Amino acid sequence: MADYKMLIGGELVEAASGETFETFNPGTNEKLADLPRAGKEDAVKAIEAARKAFDEGPWPKLSGKERAEKLRAIAALIGDNAAMLAELEALDSGGTIRKASLADVPGAQQAFEWFAKLAEEQPDRADLPPAVFPQSENYRLYEPLGVCTGIIPWNFPFIMAAWKIAPALAAGNCSVIKPASYTSITALKLAQLITEADLLPPGVLNVLAGPGGTVGEELASNPMVDKVAFTGSTEVGRRIMQLASGTVKPVTLELGGKSANIVLDDADLDLAAAGVLFGTFFHGGQVCESGTRALVQRSIYDEFVSLLADRAGKIVLGNQLDMMTDIGPLVHRSQVETTERYVALGREEVGEPICGGSIPAGLPEGLAKENFFEPTIFVDVPNSAKIAQEEIFGPVLCVIPFDTDEEAIAIANDSIYGLAGGVQSGNLERAQKVAAGMRTGTVWINDYHMISPERPFGGYKQSGIGRELGTEGFDIYRQVKHVHVNPETSGRNNHIQYSALSANI
Numbered sequence: 001m002a003d004y005k006m007l008i009g010g011e012l013v014e015a016a017s018g019e020t021f022e023t024f025n026p027g028t029n030e031k032l033a034d035l036p037r038a039g040k041e042d043a044v045k046a047i048e049a050a051r052k053a054f055d056e057g058p059w060p061k062l063s064g065k066e067r068a069e070k071l072r073a074i075a076a077l078i079g080d081n082a083a084m085l086a087e088l089e090a091l092d093s094g095g096t097i098r099k100a101s102l103a104d105v106p107g108a109q110q111a112f113e114w115f116a117k118l119a120e121e122q123p124d125r126a127d128l129p130p131a132v133f134p135q136s137e138n139y140r141l142y143e144p145l146g147v148c149t150g151i152i153p154w155n156f157p158f159i160m161a162a163w164k165i166a167p168a169l170a171a172g173n174c175s176v177i178k179p180a181s182y183t184s185i186t187a188l189k190l191a192q193l194i195t196e197a198d199l200l201p202p203g204v205l206n207v208l209a210g211p212g213g214t215v216g217e218e219l220a221s222n223p224m225v226d227k228v229a230f231t232g233s234t235e236v237g238r239r240i241m242q243l244a245s246g247t248v249k250p251v252t253l254e255l256g257g258k259s260a261n262i263v264l265d266d267a268d269l270d271l272a273a274a275g276v277l278f279g280t281f282f283h284g285g286q287v288c289e290s291g292t293r294a295l296v297q298r299s300i301y302d303e304f305v306s307l308l309a310d311r312a313g314k315i316v317l318g319n320q321l322d323m324m325t326d327i328g329p330l331v332h333r334s335q336v337e338t339t340e341r342y343v344a345l346g347r348e349e350v351g352e353p354i355c356g357g358s359i360p361a362g363l364p365e366g367l368a369k370e371n372f373f374e375p376t377i378f379v380d381v382p383n384s385a386k387i388a389q390e391e392i393f394g395p396v397l398c399v400i401p402f403d404t405d406e407e408a409i410a411i412a413n414d415s416i417y418g419l420a421g422g423v424q425s426g427n428l429e430r431a432q433k434v435a436a437g438m439r440t441g442t443v444w445i446n447d448y449h450m451i452s453p454e455r456p457f458g459g460y461k462q463s464g465i466g467r468e469l470g471t472e473g474f475d476i477y478r479q480v481k482h483v484h485v486n487p488e489t490s491g492r493n494n495h496i497q498y499s500a501l502s503a504n505i
């Protein structure tokens with residue numbers, strides 16, 4: 001028996017096969033729970049349930065205001081259970097309790113509130129001005145797409161679930177979600193809370209747990225699915241696009257990054273050092289938009305590098321449930337191994353890091369030391385080095401010198417990715433010129449990691465397709481229909497328009 005159930009067609013269920021898999025606290029390696037291990041059969045059932053709910057159920061026909069009420073009730077439910085959800089999120093993912101309680105859980109709640117507001121306020125009909133045809137009335141209808149699936153990574157499991165569920169449901173779609181296998185608990189818990197509170201008609205929301213290779217592939221390829229939204233690695237993103245192409249499904253892809261945080265010589269250096277460290281090491285660097293390349297102007301380079309090293313030494317690693325911990329364990333031992341491989345490569349490519357570089361010594365007793373990694377800084381890194389080009393998804397910063405603003409922009413853009421970036425400067429006009437030159441979906445000036453459900457988020461280049469959040473993140477869940485009405489219901493006038501194209505009909 002699993003400790004948590006999946007949600008399919010309004011029922012909380014085990015996997016059809018009865019199989020389960022274990023999930024762990026990476027801080028201690030203690031087992032947290034047995035979860036149902038869905039297979040293809042469960043994925044198909046969930047998609048069928050969503051299809052039926054969309055084609056025959058009330059949800060897509062409700063008014064935006066009615067849907068908004070349900071989404072606000074989900075937001076309130078998250079708020080009522082915030083402490084429990086934050087603790088589960090921290091335990092299962094290794095993210096700190098600080099992050100879970102200050103960012104993940106309130107961020108998810110805010111996403112439901114934001115998309116409720118859009119469901120209520122965004123019109124589902126908009127008139128168009130008269131077109132070339134003299135006697136016609138034209139308007140747009142905005143309609144839901146149908147069945148929307150969401151495939152979620154392990155770095156921000158709860159907030160990512162909200163980002164996939166809230167806009168889909170707000171626009172009138174039905175949804176099937178699959179969290180990452182390392183971190184499925186909080187999505188399952190949310191499904192349980194929503195079901196027990198009887199907030200949604202059956203099949204409107206379905207939540208599975210199980211492997212990407214089977215469940216995820218079904219969600220991306222099944223012909224009954226109308227759209228797939230994916231957040232994760234660029235490699236799997238390419239696979240999702242291939243799978244979705246079979247029935248020409250629209251995709252939203254939020255993929256990897258190697259973002260540049262540019263420090264100009266007029267920046268407040270203390271503040272900029274804090275910004276660069278926060279931009280890189282928040283959540284152990286397991287953030288797609290982390291500023292893992294710090295581009296530092298040569299005239300302040302040496303001073304800035306020593307500030308970084310001083311401050312990095314004060315970062316506290318420890319139990320993720322302690323409010324004073326800055327970085328907990330990485331999500332899984334495999335992520336530490338990836339980091340170790342890149343750090344070994346960095347030693348070959350550029351030499352010893354100025355701090356970090358290994359599994360930390362001196363962690364409190366009882367912690368699984370092998371799942372932690374020290375904040376690590378390589379300096380004088382050529383932008384062409386592999387550690388500056390490839391996404392590591394661990395606590396590794398590359399510091400790269402530059403001379404002019406133009407050079408900084410060119411280095412920042414010399415990447416296959418284009419998710420985000422930062423500019424740290426005392427001159428807002430200059431900073432905004434640099435920001436305008438950066439080919440990325442977000443730029444933070446004198447800030448970092450500031451993501452709000454009200455602002456669009458997504459990538460240029462191989463960082464993805466489409467924007468989540470903002471009003472853009474609502475529009476991607478709607479179809480646009482153009483309706484042309486000729487008010488003449490009989491007689492010659494209709495005919496005149498056809499006869500211009502076809503003389504003898």
Ligand code: NAP
Binds near residue numbers: 215231
């Ligand atoms: P991942 O391996 O791409 O997995 C992401 C999700 O896709 C998981 O739910 C996974 O399921 C599933 N999946 C794996 N193979 C699949 C397949 N063949 N078909 C369908 N689904 C499949 O990425 P991750 O390791 O979880 O996350 C780290 C990566 O995500 C990093 O590269 C990071 O940059 C990126 N990321 C990007 C953003 C963004 O907003 N741009 C945000 C977060 C993370 P299983 O867990 O069962 O394997």
Ligand code: MG
Binds near residue numbers: 024093
């Ligand atoms: Mg876990």
